[in-house]
Amino acid sequence: MKKSSIITCFFVLISSLVLAQQTEIYNTTNGLYQRAVDLYNNKEFAAAQSFFRKVQATTVDQNVKANTSYYIAQSAVQMQQRGADVLMTNFVTDYPTHPKRNSAFFGVGSYYFSVGKYAQARKWYQDVDEQRLSAPALETFYFNKGYSLYHSKRYDDAKKSLERVVGSEKYGEQAKYYLGYIAYKANDYDQADTYFNEVSDSENYNKSLSYYKADRNFKKGEFQKAIDNAEPRLVNANTKDKSQLNKIIGESYFNLEDYEKAVPYLEAYKGNKGKWSNTDYYLLGYSYYKQGEYSKAVSQFNKIIAGKNAVAQNAYYHLADAYLKSEQKQQALNAFKNASEMNFEAIIKEDATYNYAKLSYEIGNSFESVPAVLKTFLLKYPDSSHKQEIATLLVDSYLSTKNYKEALVVLDSGKGTENKKVFQKVLFYRGLELFKEKDFKEAILLFDRAISTDALPDFTQRAQFWKGESYYALEDFVIAISNYKAVKESGDNTWEELKLTTYQLGYSNFKIKAYDKAIDYFKKFIASNPEQFYLQDATLRLADSYFVTANYWPAMETYNKSIAQKHKRADYAHFQKAISYGFVNKHDRKIQDLEAFLINFPDSGYRDDAYYALANAYVAKNNINKGLENYKQLRSELPKSAFVSKALLKEGLIFYNDNKSQKALDKFKLLVAEHSNTTEALQAVKTARLVYIDLGKTDEYAEWVKSLDFVDISNEELDNTTYEAAEKPYQENNISKAIVGFEKYLKQFPKGLHKLNSHFYLGQLYTKKGDKQQALPHYLAVAEMDKNEYTETALYKISQTYLENKSYDKAISFLKRLEESADFTQNSIFAQSNLMKSYYEQKQFEETLVYSEKVLVNSTIETSIKADAQIYKARAALALQKTGIAKKAYAEVAKIATGKLGAEAIYNLANFSNQNGDYEISNNYVQRLAKDYSAYKEFGAKGLVLMAKNFYGLGDAYQATYLLESIVKEFTSYPEVISEAKELLQKIKAEEAKTNSSIKE
Secondary structure, eight states, X not given: OOHHHHHHHXXXXXXXXXXXXXXXXXXXXXXXXXXXXXXXXXXXXXHHHHHHHHHHHHOOOHHHXXXXXXXXXXXXXXXTOTTHXXXXXXXXXXXXXOTTXXXXXXXXXXXXXXXXXXXXXXXXXXXOOGGGSOHXXXXXXXXXXXXXXXXXXXXXXXXXXXXXXXTOTTTHHHHHHHHHHHHXXXXXXXHHHHHHHHHTTOXXXXXXXXXXXXXXXXXXXXXXXXXXXXXXXXXXXXXXXXHHHHHHHHHXXXXXXXXXXXHHHHHHOOOBTTXXXXXXXXXXXXXXXXXXXXXXXXXXXXXXXSOOSHHHHHHHHHHHHHHHHTTOHHHHXXXXXXXXXXXXXXXXXXXXXXXXXXXXXXXXXSSSOHHHHHHHHHHHOTTOTTHHHHHHHHHHHHHHTOOHHHHHHHHHTTSSTTXXXXXXXXXXHHHHHHHHTTOHHHHHHHHHXXXXXXXXXXXXXXXXXXXXXXXXXXXXXXXXXXXXXXXXXXXXXXXXXXXXXXXXXXXXXXXXXXXXXXXXXXXXXXXXXXXXXXXXXXXXXXXXXXXXXXXXXXXXXXXHHHHHTTOTTHHHHHHHHHHHXXXXXXXXXXXXXXXXXXXXXXXXXXXXXHHHHXXXXXXXXXXXXXXXXXXXXXXXXXXXXXXXXXXXXXXXXXXXXXXXXXXXXXXXXXXXXXXXXXXXXXXXHHHHHHHHHHHTOHHHHHHHHHTOSSOOGGGHHHHHHHHHHHHHXXXXXXXXXXXXXXXXXXXXXXXXXXXXXXHHHHHHHHHHHTOHHHHHHHHHHHHHSSSOTTHHHHHHHHHHHHHHTTOHHHHHHHHHHHHHHOSSHHHHHHHHHHHHHHHHHTTOHHHHHHHHHHHHHOTTSOHHHHHHHHHHHHHHHHHTTOHHHHHHHHHHHHHHOOHHHHHHHHHHHHHHHHHTTOHHHHHHHHHHHHHHOTTOHHHHHHHHHHHHHHHHHTTOHHHHHHHHHHHHHHOTTOHHHHHHHHHHHHHHHHHHTTTBTTOOO
């Protein structure tokens, strides 16, 4: 055989073998595929899916591959296998033109429907071509799609699909039920009845239809039918339906105004998912209200939070009335305010506004001034039947609220000024507030306006008196006198403060050294039998007036009266009486009384005066040794006294006159060395010159004088002349010329003989001009010198200036010196009270407490100073977390303080009570804050935050949230308060939202 023939035969053989293999494979695959299809058609989906997977793994036929992908996915759908949707998604993605694509969409939709994923089912059904489905599949498609849309609350679309199967034997009953429900939700009760009646005999729907029938009758307003439908169903109803049936029955009885029957059903309602709505709380609350059970009504109404509709307005109005009937006036005010701010029901709004205005007048208002509330009502409702009542309250409100500052703003705007009597009272009381706040210049302006208004004679007198007091405080005693005289000239008056007019005339004349007039006024005042404190003080000042006018016997007699009255300054009276004996040549009696004084008053501030006067008295009687002994005792016991330099000079002069030259020089040199800034040092230098001349040691004197930097003997005459040129205009009260003269003197003689007086006088002159900064360096210069007659005044003025500049660190050192060296009690009190304040400002709270106690120990201090001391004691104690001390101090302040201090005290007492869980007591304090201190808005706002906390602690969520919302809206000037209110409001709403479905966090 030829080679080519052999090759040809080989290829034929190979081709036959390949063809035979392919045929075998095809036949095998085709058999498996057919087997799989048979299994699928017999609903043996698991086995079918397995065979299809084998076919898919072996076939090369793309049509077969596509079909197997479909059947594998469809089997998964039928068996509800996990991932069935993914298999079908892959099929429609991989084979977009496959004829089974429509079946795939339908299949996946049906799969999702079967597992309850209706949204996904709806998504797949929307791609199904309805015309390519078989009749049975089409029924299933319409029902499944309709139900999926129903489930998603797309009722209009659902209705279209479900209506296609109402005649279906398989799906008709279900379709009618859901169509009935859709009609019911659309308030188409006739259509709903038609569908529900067609399935009413079905055991599947009969029970659930009972609720819908009852609810349908309720919504149609056929409340008795609703009750008749619902009540028989309660016993066998499931928990959810039972709750809803109770709601229907309860609300039906409510609408039939049978509130007693409504209550148990409304109470039995469990809410929607465990939550009630504002309407639910309103229905039960109103039912209680109509039966007179006001506390129960409140407990429901006050759960209605953040309501913004007619139901809420109605609820808040009735809540307010329930509060009022339960004597809870503050809560009623807040609820009436809330109802008055809503515009749903005009009648409710007007009546709520009326009650809000009336309650504001009665108990006070922290939100706005009471006069403003009353005026708002009159402006909104000029034709109200309550017009005259509110107008009468308005007139009185300006005074009853004590909110003089805001009342004056209203009056100054031209509203209400026609009532001159009220206007004058407001002007007067606002002036008095400013006086107590030490704003004397502004107070004078208001007192002037009150005087010029002159509607009430007694208030005109009072304004005149306090105008005088203001000028007295400004140390303008001449104008003060003219005002006090005007009070006297206008006749007698019963007001307590006016009884002090004569006393103040005495004091003012005493201040300007018109002692004869002072004597006359003090005598008249004492004769009027004043209270003990003023009697004692006037008696002592009368004695001083006699003393300075050299009427020593009357002075001594009056000092004795002061001593008998047990005046707090009895030591001063004893000392002055002793000194007076010297002026009437009763030197033995003077010595006797001074000796007794030093024994009886070991802590007196006049001991240095007494030692010095006693030493002088002994020297005058030529008992030199006793004199020297007392000078020495003075220097030893009181080395910082201003009398030390005088004592040394006296000792030196005694030795000089006794020809003990060296001892004299020793004293003079000691005086010059230790007290160079005193006039005694200059006198010592002059006298020492005479001693050196007597000793014939003028060279030594010259050498010694050269070492002194405060005196230049050669310029002494010019020094005196220059000083006298400045002093003359000072004595003539020519302020400008005197300032120029003293400045010139100090510039020419910075260490001159008269530098003490020059610096002091310049300080006084600049102060009188109102230029305290210019005065300050001159007072400082006086204070830097040895203690002298001006030291106390200089220390006072320096301290005062630093305090006004809020330079507390600088003020403290001078206040300490003033406290230690003050001869006048009032200066000592000034030093201690301002040390207390300065230490507080420096955050040295322990020192603040120490000085507050020092001030309070003095039983005769003014009420305002006592209040200050208690306030700073309280503040410092709070800073040190000594709450017990702070609470007691604030309680004392609340008894005596007015104005801002009173507001601070009441607020803190409210805060302490809140922290202790005494919520009602805390609220009482906040109400007092609103009633008596409404002018102090920040404390009012902070007090309302406390009130909100208190109400929430008492279980009144409505009051708490309403107050906090109002604070946020109305107190924008106080960001810290608003921030706290917002934070608290958020917390409360989050908590209440757990049980109230109407609250949106």
